Amino acid sequence: MSINATLIGQMITFALLVWFTMKFVWPPLYQSLEERKKRIADGLAAAEKGQEEMELAEKRAINVLKEAKEQSSDIVNLAQKRANEIVEESKDAAKKEGERLLVAAQAQIDQELQQVKESLRKEVSSLALNAAEQILSAEIDQAKHQEILNKVSNQIG
Amino acid sequence: MATEAHAAEGATGYIVHHLTPLSVGEGFWTLHLDTLFFSAVLGGLFIWFFKMAAERATSDVPGLVQNFAEMMIEFVDSQVKDSFHGKSELIAPLALTIFCWVFLFNFMDLFPVDLLPMIGSMMGIEYLRVVPSTDLNATFAMSISVFFLIIFYSIKVKGPWGFAKELMFQPFGPWLLPFNLLLKLVEELAKPISLALRLFGNLYAGELIFILIALLPWAIQPALSFPWAIFHILIITLQAFIFMVLTIVYLSMAHEDH
Numbered sequence: 001m002s003i004n005a006t007l008i009g010q011m012i013t014f015a016l017l018v019w020f021t022m023k024f025v026w027p028p029l030y031q032s033l034e035e036r037k038k039r040i041a042d043g044l045a046a047a048e049k050g051q052e053e054m055e056l057a058e059k060r061a062i063n064v065l066k067e068a069k070e071q072s073s074d075i076v077n078l079a080q081k082r083a084n085e086i087v088e089e090s091k092d093a094a095k096k097e098g099e100r101l102l103v104a105a106q107a108q109i110d111q112e113l114q115q116v117k118e119s120l121r122k123e124v125s126s127l128a129l130n131a132a133e134q135i136l137s138a139e140i141d142q143a144k145h146q147e148i149l150n151k152v153s154n155q156i157g
Numbered sequence: 158m159a160t161e162a163h164a165a166e167g168a169t170g171y172i173v174h175h176l177t178p179l180s181v182g183e184g185f186w187t188l189h190l191d192t193l194f195f196s197a198v199l200g201g202l203f204i205w206f207f208k209m210a211a212e213r214a215t216s217d218v219p220g221l222v223q224n225f226a227e228m229m230i231e232f233v234d235s236q237v238k239d240s241f242h243g244k245s246e247l248i249a250p251l252a253l254t255i256f257c258w259v260f261l262f263n264f265m266d267l268f269p270v271d272l273l274p275m276i277g278s279m280m281g282i283e284y285l286r287v288v289p290s291t292d293l294n295a296t297f298a299m300s301i302s303v304f305f306l307i308i309f310y311s312i313k314v315k316g317p318w319g320f321a322k323e324l325m326f327q328p329f330g331p332w333l334l335p336f337n338l339l340l341k342l343v344e345e346l347a348k349p350i351s352l353a354l355r356l357f358g359n360l361y362a363g364e365l366i367f368i369l370i371a372l373l374p375w376a377i378q379p380a381l382s383f384p385w386a387i388f389h390i391l392i393i394t395l396q397a398f399i400f401m402v403l404t405i406v407y408l409s410m411a412h413e414d415h
Contacts, residue, residue, distance in 0.1 A: 003297065017254050024211060029211050032227075
């Protein structure tokens with residue numbers, strides 16, 4: 001149990017062990033630990049960045065979608081308006097065409113009425129002449145009254 | 158499990174035989190071969206394992222060996238960072254070496270007390286004390302080395318004059334210089350002595366109890382040695398841990414400038 005030269009031997013062994021650990025054991029192991037720590041930290045940072053970017057992209061997508069919706073609703077509104085205009089225009093055109101047709105028909109009717117009147121007048125005058133001829137043939141000299149008859153016929157026209 | 162030859166010498170003879178180191182030489186120049194041999198082998202084991210881990214060290218997925226080595230490194234590193242705030246290349250590797258080496262010393266205590274001496278006696282070695290930390294030389298070798306480092310760093314960090322001032326003028330100011338000096342010297346000297354004696358005392362006592370249990374009838378032995386061995390697992394780890402932490406604390410105190 002006494003202190004002796006073993007102490008010196010043990011101290012030398014101890015010094016060698018510490019020196020070896022300090023030179024060849026601790027640095028590489030510690031470095032690998034630090035490297036892994038850094039890699040993990042980098043990975044986590046990258047993951048976080050990715051997450052942020054994803055959130056940003058999502059936000060952007062929502063905005064784009066909103067814009068697209070607005071644009072499409074604008075387009076629909078415009079189209080609706082245009083359609084209404086077209087309908088109104090065609091209504092107007094139809095109305096005008098109808099009026100035009102009506103006027104034309106009226107004109108034709110008037111013309112035909114005129115023609116009918118003309119022919120009716122001629123008929124009536126010849127009928128009256130005929131009747132008068134028959135009535136007068138017995139009593140009146142045809143030549144004597146021809147002039148009067150012509151006069152009357154002209155008055156009817 | 159006393160062998161026939163030693164049973165004849167009685168219980169005292171058995172105990173004394175177990176606690177006698179294998180030594181050569183006379184007086185101060187005696188060498189305890191068993192202490193030197195086992196501590197060198199255990200140191201080699203420690204170096205072999207950690208060197209293997211260091212060579213394989215990658216920052217990729219670690220293997221089993223590297224995992225264990227890194228666990229130890231992290232453990233020691235956190236202990237160092239807890240109490241030492243400067244930057245030092247030496248303290249953390251020193252702490253790791255102390256912890257592992259002392260733990261391995263102490264671990265020898267868990268081998269059956271008669272196993273290695275019996276193998277030794279078969280090979281013609283008469284005395285064999287297998288636990289290096291039951292040898293004061295082994296524990297003092299470490300604590301005196303630590304003591305030298307404390308002195309070295311005190312002078313390096315504070316300068317020779319700064320260290321001398323600390324020894325002379327603290328804690329009671331310059332008017333009580335001799336008293337301060339006495340107090341400080343005792344304080345500094347108490348560090349290595351308490352370190353070495355604490356480890357030695359714990360392990361010596363533990364070993365003695367194993368030897369005493371081995372003297373009992375064989376039927377009772379397991380009932381006592383088993384719980385004691387389990388309790389000892391705690392003690393050997395704790396003693397290694399205490400030695401390491403106190404080393405770190407002493408060295409960080411040496412680095413602190415008041």
